[in-house]
Amino acid sequence: MLDLNRRYDVLVIGGGNAALCAAIGARRSGASVLVLEGAPKFYRGGNTRHTRNMRCAHDAATDILTGPYTEEEFWEDLLRVTGGQTDEELARLMIAESKDMLNWIVEQGVRWQPSLGGTLSLGRTNSFFLGGGRAMLNALYRTAEQLGVDVLYDAEVVDIEIDNGMFLSAKLKQGDGEARVRAATLVAAAGGFEANIEWLKQYWGAAADNFLIRGTPYNRGTILKMLLAKGVQEIGDPTQCHAVAIDARAPKFDGGIITRHDSVVFGIVVNRDAQRFYDEGEDIWPKRYAIWGRLVAAQPGQIAYIIFDSSVRHSFMPTLFPPIECDSLAGLAAQLELDPAALEKTIADFNAAVRPGTFDHTILDDCRTEGVMPPKTHWARRIEAPPYLAYPVRPGITFTYLGTRVNKQARILMTDGTPSANMFAAGEIMAGNVLGQGYAAGIGMTIGSVFGRIAGREAAKNARN
């Protein structure tokens, strides 16, 4: 039984990667630490449970990474995917600190494995967690508990007391009971607001009813909302988020990685009018997979269909749901409830526009269309080998970018620009400092690990002074 009347040095709200890195960092710096995880123990760890890998800079190949990935190359990748919408000082700090993360995370019990193959091609840049995100989390929880970090599950924080930029206490709800916890410092690591459909609707309107949430239903943004309402400076565009195309048959929440489709480059994508709406071959998939959620969100009914043929059915990682298939295009259209004539025409026009080339999905190859709008600029091949196959897809929201502004100590800034006396933030809740828009695979975990570790260390230092 924990004594909630004691005053901890550091209170961490959240139970994912950012929270655990902060808790371990603070405890290793000598602080007493309490972690409040809103989810029950089985569901602990938020979106981190679903992750597979993390992007870290390194100057040379490692046991599991096939070659160097310098700080400068990481920075240039981030600059490109965000279109410059990033805080350069914080981004460069994160990238520099990510180098040490490859070892630090192993020191906390996490193990790496080489990259999975397939369309993401991450073998040089991203380290994969042996056993996936759950195994990674289990290692972090084990280490935290061995170090003496206290953890409460099913402990949703429902109120935070802040006076003039200074955190005083948090009210938590556990079952029917409530308790108030005091601490010298706060680390907010409670994720974004992606699971709060009502909040999403403020920016997306009724379309948000058709969004599927890929991760935890517990990231409802309650802590973010409280902080912003109590004088914390916000960062980021509320409509910006990481969103991919996922199977329309996936559950509303927590479907995880096995519902994501990586087959776009192998076929075409049509909307419910059976019309193509975007260049499926614009750039290599790791640089483009995260735009397809937003593209589908902009289509009528927020639904689209990836259409391909039997020649490529084994060219990408299989997903939970099998493709819908039929020997004729008209029959496929009927199953998808699309106008058969419209689908046949779209595919006939596309096939007629395909120019000869040498197919290679790992490079920007010369297989392209000519005379069709939108073009498919790479990997264009005729769809002509029955059976014809399709995946219905909807926007799958991964995490939102609206967050709390922080400085290089991961210290929260108040609306007047002054640093909070004792509040820090890490992970999704402050991801917008680095990600103004766009995404490159594995950065979510870099943000949580690097800023989590900094927040924990700085909170511990703050508590001692």
Ligand SMILES: Cc1cc2nc3c(=O)[nH]c(=O)nc-3n(C[C@H](O)[C@H](O)[C@H](O)COP(=O)(O)OP(=O)(O)OC[C@H]3O[C@@H](n4cnc5c(N)ncnc54)[C@H](O)[C@@H]3O)c2cc1C
């Ligand atoms: C399917 C999927 C796959 C992904 N794959 C990758 C990947 O391979 N690599 C990568 O870098 N990123 C990936 N991401 C993104 C990644 O999951 C996040 O960027 C990262 O896990 C965020 O960590 P976090 O600790 O900030 O948030 P989370 O891990 O989501 O943790 C937030 C925590 O806050 C808790 N919480 C929320 N509100 C409260 C409250 N009021 N009181 C108490 N607790 C609260 C939640 O229960 C949860 O434990 C993936 C995401 C999804 C959904």
